[in-house]
Amino acid sequence: MGSWPWGRMADECDVHLVPIVSAEGCVYCRRFLADAPPGSAMTExxxxxxxxxWLAARLSVPAELLYRRIEELVGRRISLSELEDPDLLLQRARGPRRAWDWDDW
Ligand SMILES: [Zn+2]
Structure with a gap:
């Protein structure tokens, strides 16, 4: 999968303010992700x-987990290069749905 644009996992969760002591990441974030509703069931x-x-915080769970969640929230597949520019990614997620980023539909 190559190198994660956000680098290594943080040593503390920016959201829950607890130390991250293992490669599993923040236990609260993991619990949240395990129970998180599908993107299609959430309001925009x-x-x-x-x-x-997620984009504002440092990496608090294994990159693959977060990557999947972000795709769920954006509603489409994303590329790693998009993660290098979180502002643009947010802007696209906010903007009108254009054909070029909805090729799964
Ligand atoms: Zn957390």
Whole structure:
């Protein structure tokens, strides 16, 4: 999968303010992800809010887990290069749905 644009996992969760002591990541974030509703069941506002939170925080769970969640929130597949520019990713997620990023539909 190559190198994760956000680098190594943080030593503390920015959301829950607990130390991250293992490669599993923040236990609260993991619990949240395990129970998180599918993107299709969330309002657009809720999806964007959660997306913004993940993008603003340092990596608190294994990258693959978060990557999947972000795709769920954005509602489409994303590329790693998009993660290098979180502002643009958010902007696209917010903007009108255009054909070029909805090729799964
Ligand atoms: Zn956390």
């Amino acid at each position: 506002g809720a999806r964007l809010e959660e997306l913004e939170q």
